[in-house]
Amino acid sequence: MFQWLGQLFLAPPPWENPQLFGEQVVAGLATGSVYALVALAIVLIYRSTDIVNFAQGEMAMFTTFAMWSLHLAGVNTWVLIVLAALLGLALGAVVERVVIRPVEGKPELSVIVVTLGLFVVLNSVATWVWAQGVLPKTFPTPLSLLESVNLGFARVSQHHVAVLAIGVAVMVALAALFNYTRLGLAMRATAQNPTAARLMGINVGNMLTLGWALSAGLGGLAGALIAPITFLHPAFMLSVLLYAFAAAVLGGLNSVPGAVVGGFAIGVVENLLGTYTPDWLGAEMKLPLTLLLLVLVLLVRPTGIFGTQAVRRV
Amino acid sequence: MLRLEGITAAYGPILALRDVSLEVEEGSVVTLLGANGAGKTSTLRVISGLLRPQAGRVELAGERIDHLSPERIVARGVAHVPEGRQLFVNLTVRENLELGAYTRRDRAGVRQDLERVFHYFPILKERERQQAGTLSGGEQQMLAIGRGLMSRPRLLLLDEPSLGLAPLVTREIFEIIRAINAQERLTVLLVEQNARLALGVARKGYVLETGRVVLADRAENLRENEEVRRSYLGY
Secondary structure, eight states, X not given: OOHHHHTTOSSOOTTTOHHHHHHHHHHHXXXXXXXXXXXXXXXXXXXXXXXXXXXXXXXXXHHHHHHHHHHHTTOOHHHHHHHHHHHHHHHHHHHIIIIIGGGTTSOHHHHHHHHHHHHHHHHHHHHHHHOOSSSSXXXXXXXXXXXXXXXXXXXXXXXXXXXXXXXXXXXXXXXXXXXXXXXXXXXXXXXXXXXXXXXXXXXXXXXXXXHHHHHHHHHHHHHHHHHHHHOBOTTHHHHHHHHHHHHHHHHOTTOHHHHHHHHHHHHHXXXXXXXXXXXXXXXXXXXXXXXXXXXXXXXXXXXXXXXXXXXXXX | OEEEEEEEEEETTEEEEEEEEEEEOTTOEEEEEEOTTSSHHHHHHHXXXXXXXXXXXXXXXXXXXXXXXXXXXXXXXXXXXXXXXXXXXXXXXHXXXXXXXXXXXXXXXXHHHHHHHHHHXXXXXXXXXXXXXXXXXXXXXXXXXXXXXXXXXXXXXXXOTTTTOOXXXXXXXXXXXXXXXXXXXXXXXXXXXXHHHHHHHOSEEEEEETXXXXXXXXXXXXXXXXHHIIIIIOO
16 A cells, blocks of 8 residues: 555665665664764864864864875774874864964954864865875775674664764763763863853863864764765765764754764664655755755754753843 | 052053052951942952953962962962852852862862851752752852852952842841851952942952042941942942
């Protein structure tokens, strides 16, 4: 009876092939965890400085290309993933100290323009250094994209399972950092009221540097995790950043749990749209369709799912 | 405990303080009186390091602190409870208090001080898990003062604790300030619009006008002073 409905899909609909549906959901959660990491990176900076760092994706692209060079030099692939995060941390700290600090306290637009400038510089340098020869480059994974793990209801590639596991572990660690440590409390306080934070004895400058470092570290990790799937070229983080931005906005730009939920939601929706979007629309429509869904959600909840206006009595 | 000598400070081109000198003796409550814009808040901001003076010196217990950053000055024992309270409204009451003790490493002492704050402000204990932004104005002021006390300061700077509060609540808060000063010999520098209340609790007062100290005397003398009566007490 659903035959006419089934005709609408590119692939066999879920009720005919539940296995495929399950696989797509898990694969969506895996890429979703990468979007969630990048969304967290965006939210971390937005919460503390009220700006969106447009160079977020390019910074991750830069560290990922650096890892690719190390891979050619023979560095172990697991080590690469750790190094990607560490190099991101360092890059973020340097960028905050050198590029962002001078425009601190200036109008937000100035800071945004600075991040756009950084976008252009990083993109040009990466193109100059790495984008010679055949593009895109393949990026290694410590596991396999072809060998699969049987989850019972679905078979998913080893790499996707690893990405999901690493992503979730990092998010749990971050949550612990923010909620159960003195440092995390100081970071939250600084994001909320820098002047009051200084009066508490918190070194606000260090907290901002740390925020940028963490943010770029998440980006670096995300880049190394997604590159084996998307392949590596100077613009490879662009679509990741778009989905991550959608995830952050969907969750509410100032909400950390929102970024996580938004990331997973966008990842699953993207994957399902890519699989099931009917022929006449084409799988290429998944990005605009995902963004259309985002717009619909924002019409109902303008602050995103978890975003709030601060509760305040004046 | 605290000495300001010839402090001159400005916000960009706008001069806020000119040659301000004052002294706060250990264990006393001293108040700064003056109209809006006279420089009361700026004086506190200079002391806590938020505003760097162009000239003059600030001494805390004989040591210069005017070149230090706010975070260093807190660690030296100066707690600034700012105008408008400046709470972390999205954090809980408990978290706000913990942040007050950020510079401290002595866990046992911090726990003890938490109990002390709850002793002075029992309502904060009841509200411990609530977001600071959901408290009433009076409770927020109590939290701001409690957060200041959590650093176990030698000197407490209070900026307009009565701002926007009902008279009854204001009186309650002033009673507590008096009690803290009496029981712990905590030195307090108080900025207050309500001169009557301030001169009731203070030992000494300074009157600021357009960034200058124009009058300095014992509180009981200021209460009798013709000029102060007319300008700030309203009778």
